[in-house]
Amino acid sequence: MIPGIGAFTRDTLWCFSQVKGTMETGTTEADIISTVEFNHTGELLATGDKGGRVVIFQREQESKNQVHRRGEYNVYSTFQSHEPEFDYLKSLEIEEKINKIRWLPQQNAAYFLLSTNDKTVKLWKVSERDKRPEGYNLKDEEGRLRDPATITTLRVPVLRPMDLMVEATPRRVFANAHTYHINSISVNSDYETYMSADDLRINLWNFEITNQSFNIVDIKPANMEELTEVITAAEFHPHHCNTFVYSSSKGTIRLCDMRASALCDRHTKFFEEPEDPSNRSFFSEIISSISDVKFSHSGRYIMTRDYLTVKVWDLNMENRPIETYQVHDYLRSKLCSLYENDCIFDKFECVWNGSDSVIMTGSYNNFFRMFDRNTKRDVTLEASRENSKPRAILKPRKVCVGGKRRKDEISVDSLDFSKKILHTAWHPSENIIAVAATNNLYIFQDKVN
Amino acid sequence: MECALDAQSLISISLRKIHSSRTQRGGIKLHKNLLVSYVLRNARQLYLSERYAELYRRQQQQQQQQPPHHQHQHLAYAAPGMPASAADFGPLQLGGGGDAEAREPVARHQLHQLHQLHQLHLQQQLHQHQHPAPRGCAAAAAGAPAGGAGALSELPGCAALQPPHGAPHRGQPLEPLQPGPAPLPLPPPAPAALCQRDPRASAACSAPSAPPGAAPQAATAASPPASPAPASSPGFYRGAYPAPSDFGVHCSSQTTVLDLDTHVVTTVENGYLHQDCCASAHCPCCGQGAPGPGLASAAGCKRKYYPGQEEEDNDDEDAGDLGAEPPGGVPFAPCKRARFEDFCPDSSPDASNISNLISIFGSGFSGLVSRQPDSSEQPPPLNGQLCAKQALASLGAWTRAIVAF
Numbered sequence: 001m002i003p004g005i006g007a008f009t010r011d012t013l014w015c016f017s018q019v020k021g022t023m024e025t026g027t028t029e030a031d032i033i034s035t036v037e038f039n040h041t042g043e044l045l046a047t048g049d050k051g052g053r054v055v056i057f058q059r060e061q062e063s064k065n066q067v068h069r070r071g072e073y074n075v076y077s078t079f080q081s082h083e084p085e086f087d088y089l090k091s092l093e094i095e096e097k098i099n100k101i102r103w104l105p106q107q108n109a110a111y112f113l114l115s116t117n118d119k120t121v122k123l124w125k126v127s128e129r130d131k132r133p134e135g136y137n138l139k140d141e142e143g144r145l146r147d148p149a150t151i152t153t154l155r156v157p158v159l160r161p162m163d164l165m166v167e168a169t170p171r172r173v174f175a176n177a178h179t180y181h182i183n184s185i186s187v188n189s190d191y192e193t194y195m196s197a198d199d200l201r202i203n204l205w206n207f208e209i210t211n212q213s214f215n216i217v218d219i220k221p222a223n224m225e226e227l228t229e230v231i232t233a234a235e236f237h238p239h240h241c242n243t244f245v246y247s248s249s250k251g252t253i254r255l256c257d258m259r260a261s262a263l264c265d266r267h268t269k270f271f272e273e274p275e276d277p278s279n280r281s282f283f284s285e286i287i288s289s290i291s292d293v294k295f296s297h298s299g300r301y302i303m304t305r306d307y308l309t310v311k312v313w314d315l316n317m318e319n320r321p322i323e324t325y326q327v328h329d330y331l332r333s334k335l336c337s338l339y340e341n342d343c344i345f346d347k348f349e350c351v352w353n354g355s356d357s358v359i360m361t362g363s364y365n366n367f368f369r370m371f372d373r374n375t376k377r378d379v380t381l382e383a384s385r386e387n388s389k390p391r392a393i394l395k396p397r398k399v400c401v402g403g404k405r406r407k408d409e410i411s412v413d414s415l416d417f418s419k420k421i422l423h424t425a426w427h428p429s430e431n432i433i434a435v436a437a438t439n440n441l442y443i444f445q446d447k448v449n
Numbered sequence: 450m451e452c453a454l455d456a457q458s459l460i461s462i463s464l465r466k467i468h469s470s471r472t473q474r475g476g477i478k479l480h481k482n483l484l485v486s487y488v489l490r491n492a493r494q495l496y497l498s499e500r501y502a503e504l505y506r507r508q509q510q511q512q513q514q515q516p517p518h519h520q521h522q523h524l525a526y527a528a529p530g531m532p533a534s535a536a537d538f539g540p541l542q543l544g545g546g547g548d549a550e551a552r553e554p555v556a557r558h559q560l561h562q563l564h565q566l567h568q569l570h571l572q573q574q575l576h577q578h579q580h581p582a583p584r585g586c587a588a589a590a591a592g593a594p595a596g597g598a599g600a601l602s603e604l605p606g607c608a609a610l611q612p613p614h615g616a617p618h619r620g621q622p623l624e625p626l627q628p629g630p631a632p633l634p635l636p637p638p639a640p641a642a643l644c645q646r647d648p649r650a651s652a653a654c655s656a657p658s659a660p661p662g663a664a665p666q667a668a669t670a671a672s673p674p675a676s677p678a679p680a681s682s683p684g685f686y687r688g689a690y691p692a693p694s695d696f697g698v699h700c701s702s703q704t705t706v707l708d709l710d711t712h713v714v715t716t717v718e719n720g721y722l723h724q725d726c727c728a729s730a731h732c733p734c735c736g737q738g739a740p741g742p743g744l745a746s747a748a749g750c751k752r753k754y755y756p757g758q759e760e761e762d763n764d765d766e767d768a769g770d771l772g773a774e775p776p777g778g779v780p781f782a783p784c785k786r787a788r789f790e791d792f793c794p795d796s797s798p799d800a801s802n803i804s805n806l807i808s809i810f811g812s813g814f815s816g817l818v819s820r821q822p823d824s825s826e827q828p829p830p831l832n833g834q835l836c837a838k839q840a841l842a843s844l845g846a847w848t849r850a851i852v853a854f
Contacts, residue, residue, distance in 0.1 A: 090476075092475075092476040093474050093475060094475065094476070095474055095475035118475060181475070181478065181479070181480075199479045199480055200479075227483060230483060232480065281491075282459060282492055283488060283491075284491075285484060285488070286484045286487065286488065289480075336459075339459075339462070339488065340462060342466075345481050
């Protein structure tokens with residue numbers, strides 16, 4: 001039984017909900033989505049792109065009239081977060097591409113998020129304005145200054161309703177703390193600090209202080225010739241504000257406790273699975289590099305993504321993962337060509353659903369995969385314009401690895417490796433997923449009966 | 450794993466990637482280049498071991514034609530089943546064509562040298578076991594060869610290796626050497642097996658220390674041990690990782706490192722590329738000059754093999770002496786530098802690209818950021834005639850990763 005098919009299954013049926021972005025085939029590189037993130041309530045969905053822009057979607061209130069349509073996401077705010085920069089000292093151009101967006105929990109009417117490019121982290125405040133003061137004394141209605149000599153009376157400006165305007169303002173800029181490229185940011189559960197990780201170092205920041213940060217991990221060797229691994233991702237524990245993990249290009253994960261020492265170079269736990277020697281190849285190091293690490297919502301597990309697999313680790317067991325899921329093992333024999341066309345360096349992300357029962361990650365040909373940890377069933381779905389009718393149920397896809405290709409299956413050689421799904425997000429409490437396919441953002445929901 | 454590319458193509462592709470990363474937006478990506486350097490190292494291991502296998506195979510062939518007294522030393526190291534499969538590797542290009550027979554004596558001689566080297570490796574390995582500490586050039590992981598068909602056994606080299614039976618250490622790269630089900634005699638070492646560098650070798654020996662079991666470090670220079678089976682073989686690749694930056698020792702170039710944090714430029718003086726290393730104890734490099742014949746001591750003089758050598762040896766007077774080598778003694782050949790200026794007769798079509806890359810490597814990876822003025826010791830600037838083969842031969846050029854960073 002294929003999960004997702006059939007009326008009598010309890011498996012989730014996924015339906016198309018929306019797609020954002022142009023349909024044109026010629027994509028400008030700046031429109032390529034580089035990060036997707038729901039906020040803590042799921043009301044807002046933020047995307048960052050290679051052009052340094054952030055687009056925030058807000059879920060509309062569900063109306064009683066249209067019970068079949070769950071709230072749709074509409075554009076709420078768009079702003080330019082980062083601009084291209086040039087480091088004159090090192091003659092390096094700094095890309096404006098948004099590497100990560102992380103939301104802060106909402107504490108007042110405004111929303112706050114962190115966005116980062118390769119070098120600089122910014123804290124943005126997104127707030128609504130639906131009133132505007134009118135009746136200035138020194139300015140007229142168009143804003144032109146009035147000649148004070150002509151003012152004969154004084155009045156008190158009043159606030160009048162106006163069309164809703166959402167404005168984003170940069171509240172903090174955390175710059176000049178990273179020599180290497182920032183790959184991760186993570187907000188601490190204390191909501192006062194966050195960390196930023198680059199290839200070799202991890203820094204701890206306080207939201208209020210921009211001119212200082214603490215370095216908590218430094219794996220840069222004394223001699224760069226001895227470099228063997230880099231940090232690829234880092235995340236704070238969801239509940240314990242002293243604990244964080246970081247993954248390496250060697251396929252290892254280290255858990256650190258900030259209470260142990262100021263510099264967490266020595267890990268508290270070290271997660272590594274012995275390599276299977278029969279799988280050794282030229283590219284073993286590349287495919288074992290971890291591209292993403294995520295704590296489960298419960299904080300008990302971590303999930304890691306390397307090129308071909310997703311693994312779930314129990315924090316209490318360091319010597320091997322408790323679950324390993326093959327994402328696209330049929331690529332194992334294609335590593336040479338994937339190396340030639342650079343696809344082997346793609347960094348796929350992975351996400352948990354709200355209850356930590358299902359994990360999701362992307363693949364090529366605009367496929368993405370979901371693995372149910374309880375039933376051990378998995379499904380491959382596709383984000384494509386062909387399946388873009390509202391509430392159309394997504395049909396599971398299958399890649400045929402050899403032999404006779406059945407109808408509706410796609411052979412490995414027909415996969416389009418330029419269409420890759422690197423970034424996905426799952427609503428914190430509902431079955432709503434956002435899937436970034438190059439310059440389009442697809443939103444899928446489970447079928448509402 | 451099916452791989453349509455041979456080691457050489459992989460090397461040129463990898464070099465091209467590194468080269469093009471210089472011009473990409475956003476600066477050089479450390480992570481990606483690190484991964485590419487791993488591929489480079491793996492490909493180079495395979496390439497070198499393939500060449501060794503070919504050499505061995507030829508030597509075996511020749512032995513069958515030679516009178517027995519020439520074979521006494523070599524047969525002792527004949528690993529059963531190994532050389533026959535070397536032919537499975539496919540055509541290997543040794544030194545650019547030429548008369549194979551003319552090179553036979555050379556090959557045999559070199560093999561003999563390698564056996565000597567191997568002896569020393571074993572000694573060092575014992576030493577390593579007792580003194581697990583420090584520096585590079587650990588003895589060969591003379592692990593039993595991989596059991597897979599066609600798999601070459603591990604080729605010891607100047608590498609930070611793990612004991613063949615050792616379990617992978619925590620925190621270290623896991624490269625379990627596959628102990629074969631039946632222990633086979635230790636195979637002769639890799640052609641590019643390096644000078645024995647004693648762990649206590651001085652700091653002048655370029656790249657700094659790393660504990661033997663430490664994570665594979667600089668993808669540098671010469672051969673790390675590998676037990677590379679041909680790509681098509683199921684037991685494709687087993688082997689320990691090369692030693693770190695020890696390889697930089699035997700290059701007659703300097704490595705310049707620009708630390709982006711402190712903006713300090715450091716120049717690390719590397720030793721000479723020796724053909725013969727002195728006896729075990731100390732690294733003869735580091736400017737001590739060419740060892741004299743007297744150094745062919747008990748441990749024997751080791752003769753380093755590198756591909757460009759064969760052509761030289763054909764013209765070398767010593768070639769004539771190879772047929773009558775005294776047992777246990779080894780003819781000494783003076784140190785030779787890496788022959789950057791040697792042309793590869795069948796240079797690959799993308800030689801110019803690769804030569805650009807070699808010019809980068811000529812001054813270490815730091816060529817990506819800054820170029821140091823060539824010292825008198827450095828080989829002349831490389832021109833367009835170089836090909837990947839020469840790149841492989843230039844042991845010192847393979848500093849790992851991005852010293853530019």
